[in-house]
Amino acid sequence: MTENVTVKTLARELNVSIATVSKALNDSHEISIETKQKVLALAKKLKYERNPSASNLRSQKTKTIAVIVPEIANSFFSLAINGIEEIARKRDYHVLIYQTHENSEIETAFTESLVCGRVDGILISISSSTNSSSHFKSLVKKIPVVFFDRALDDIDAIKVTTDDYQSAYQATLHLIENGCKNIAYLSALSKLDTGKKRIQGYFDALKNKGLSFNKGLMVTHDPDRDKTYNRIKNLLIIQKPDAIISSVEEMVIPAYNACKALDLRIPDDVKILSFSNLSTAALLNPSLTTITQPAFEIGQEAAGFLFKLLDKKYITTEEIPVMKSVLIKRDSTSGHT
Amino acid sequence: MTENVTVKTLARELNVSIATVSKALNDSHEISIETKQKVLALAKKLKYERNPSASNLRSQKTKTIAVIVPEIANSFFSLAINGIEEIARKRDYHVLIYQTHENSEIETAFTESLVCGRVDGILISISSSTNSSSHFKSLVKKIPVVFFDRALDDIDAIKVTTDDYQSAYQATLHLIENGCKNIAYLSALSKLDTGKKRIQGYFDALKNKGLSFNKGLMVTHDPDRDKTYNRIKNLLIIQKPDAIISSVEEMVIPAYNACKALDLRIPDDVKILSFSNLSTAALLNPSLTTITQPAFEIGQEAAGFLFKLLDKKYITTEEIPVMKSVLIKRDSTSGHT
DNA sequence: GCAATTCACTTAAACGTATTCGTAAATAAA
DNA sequence: TTTATTTACGAATACGTTTAAGTGAATTGC
Structure with a gap:
């Protein structure tokens, strides 16, 4: 196993500081075009890959969203996931998928394992066995969440549903x-x-x-x-x-x-x-x-709203559409x- | 937003070092039972959640595997994913799902975004448009990979296929x-x-x-x-x-x-x-x-082998079954x- | 009774990145 | 010319965790 190539490697090789390398890689305006090009070129040459864990730790962003659904082997959900995935890919986000198999305890366990910074946001269609909304109420306070198709009425959150x-x-x-x-x-x-x-x-x-x-x-x-x-x-x-x-x-x-x-x-x-x-x-x-x-479109819409939340954009109730079956x-x- | 509770918080509160806390949380034998109990109790009380990024960065483990499939909205793959997911859940692993939509460029892009430590291992069923094995050859050298159902014959790797x-x-x-x-x-x-x-x-x-x-x-x-x-x-x-x-x-x-x-x-x-x-x-x-x-079982088997690889266990060719349709x-x- | 070992814990250094703050030089403004 | 501003970079630190190495006290062995 050869030594991993990190920003440090690039910095050493180019005789600049690691700060410069990091900024160059993130296309910061503080760095001159020539330096950026040099860094990018070497990064490509040495096949540098940014370490996601380190990046996440420092930036407190994971570039990952979670999708929690009852079952993938269900035409509605697999299509909805397709819609979500399309939007996520455009933003270079990764998608973590969890199946609850309609079990609300598994559902709770999943959401709890996610709040501590594993993902930036959650898309969820709740399990049929879930009857208490209290858990979700605290969840939406901690992390951006968008519900799709299946929701509970007494939760104050963004819900993309059909008629x-x-x-x-x-x-x-x-x-x-x-x-x-x-x-x-x-x-x-x-x-x-x-x-x-x-x-x-x-x-x-x-x-x-x-x-x-x-x-x-x-x-x-x-x-x-x-x-x-x-x-x-x-x-x-x-x-x-x-x-x-x-x-x-x-x-x-x-x-x-x-x-x-x-x-x-x-x-x-x-x-x-x-x-x-x-x-x-x-x-x-x-x-x-x-x-x-419109499963695919529901996925797209829901993901779209989640990204709006992640972008800290304000969402008015009126702009959330009720999708037509x-x-x-x-x-x-x-x-x- | 209240301050995040970290090992540091627990350590300060209990008047012990953060090392002690970390070890207690990881059930290290170096820590006395009483201290462990104290730590666990406080962790529960303060709702401490281990930060996955930090943990991953330090330990170089992500507790996450990736599944790359052509399409989720396909009965075979959604069932296989169910099998994979079952095994993953038993080991407390997270599952990242990627769809290639039968596009080999997307496939390549995905795998490349994964090798740098985002996941511990990869399960993949290759896209129908993939005709070169060179990319996968280098992939299997970098990270544990198990192929399922769809594979290429000139790749030397573990493949779970049917008859x-x-x-x-x-x-x-x-x-x-x-x-x-x-x-x-x-x-x-x-x-x-x-x-x-x-x-x-x-x-x-x-x-x-x-x-x-x-x-x-x-x-x-x-x-x-x-x-x-x-x-x-x-x-x-x-x-x-x-x-x-x-x-x-x-x-x-x-x-x-x-x-x-x-x-x-x-x-x-x-x-x-x-x-x-x-x-x-x-x-x-x-x-x-x-x-x-046997889609579900294929998923189970493939995931089982991936975990064997992650456990650094040696796998003989004979123990890889050819599943029966x-x-x-x-x-x-x-x-x- | 003294060395050797075990126990329970601490210190300190990583892991790789992002970012705040500082600074020297270059440019622009006066 | 002097001062202000911009440009391009570096030093240092922090993110939260894990772990190798070290330490003093208690226990064990002979």
Whole structure:
């Protein structure tokens, strides 16, 4: 192992001080153009690489942001991360990714391991099992944080979300217009803003169209996949709904499977639609009607705001957009031919 | 902003030296149990958090590994990352994720920004556009690296891969047994080991079963999605294959779409199978026969080996397993009923 | 009983960079 | 010419941690 090349090496070689080298590398105005060129040239020649730890320690900046999401293996989040990453790359920032697997203790542990200067800022979409906001309240005081998609209403912070109420309302309306009268709802994220608004949109659409709702029509998500599947199956057997709205992508696959198992035809016996960013939605059997969120753009927006915070720019509430989801109608909710 | 609590704060408060505090926090045997307890107690009380930059700088360890993949929004890679992340979390390591988007220049830039001590080790699955191994050769000399799934044959490093040859061979055989005689191949990764072996398996199966091959049956992947789609469409029109093997997940969706556009029935007119980890494969129309790689386990294995390297343990070639993919037969390749 | 060892702790020096402050020379202003 | 300002650089320090080396006291060995 040859000796590491540091600013000291460059300084020695060029007969200047390490301060000069450091300033030259940071393109300081205090250094003449000729000296800068000399330094840069030698740095390139000796393949000098700035030591990030030392730099971070001194400057108290890490050029790194953290992204905390429930799960990467989820089309919405992987697309959102793509959006975040695009913005981060433009600013030469590194991206640290953490998955909570919907576990709020892991979530807390992650955030706590981050506040002490490992990252400059955090982008987070909170876990479905999180029900207390106190931890996040103290977090946002310590470090720039932007929430995306999943947030809690009593936290005063920047949140980039979608029009969950509107899109759930619209989706329910779509089913009603196609003749459904007994619409079930697969519920998740009910502790979060996101989930609450989606349910409310569903409720209000039912009410405004004079449809009744009974508790049995609501099935909640369980971390245990089999449980979720069985709940959906029971729903289909007992309530015999003519439509199902899935509030999350993870519940629509078991819904399809349950229909298959019970020999129920989609959309003839039961129509199904789901909040989803599945790339294969159009190719499913039958093709799935989705409420698709602009995942990539949400990532971009959220990252954009985080960088504004890092730049100490003031952000007004009005400039934070509510992103628009789109209802893509496909065969799984089509009316009778 | 209140003053940051550092080892110095703790030392002052307890009337001991900062060395004692540091050692106590690191559970050094040089420190008495009582002192350790006192330090830990105060650290907890004052919410002391070790500064990672300072720690990294001094100890030359970052407790961070990098994962470089072509794309997160790909079932295989997101699952592999899950496997990696599981192992990393057990060791309290952080995971930095980089996407190359199949661009080898971005790939090079990333690796170069990492060698100077930002991470302790790298897990990488190389981009399809990478054709020179020279850069990686120098990389593995500087920092522990483990390749997974996608590797180049002339690099001497640890590689966790699957039985690409075997599974492509078996898949081709499956189609031949179901009566196919004119089997097309959607090729990707042809510069990498992975791709080469898959093609070879396909070739050998054809040859061993006395089937001919013509160049027209091979369609190569293009970064431009429309181009890929059109190439597949042309293939179907001109060559009229009775089966298609897709060597990557990204090409099977356009294949399905092309069939739809041309009114070709799957599997009656053309059978399709693909290397894929799509969670919705069973729900597609028709359900898709896949060669599914043990993505999660590959991630685990690769991360395991990286940590062995970090622990300076010697790794013998024999202990590196070749992971087994599995051919899951579904409707898209079923024979006539 | 005295040397050798162990114990528990301290001193001091790193790790590599960024930055404040100082300064000598060069230039501009008066 | 004298003074003020700018330019281009250097000395020194700080960031917060880890660790090699050293130290005095207590314990052990023979």
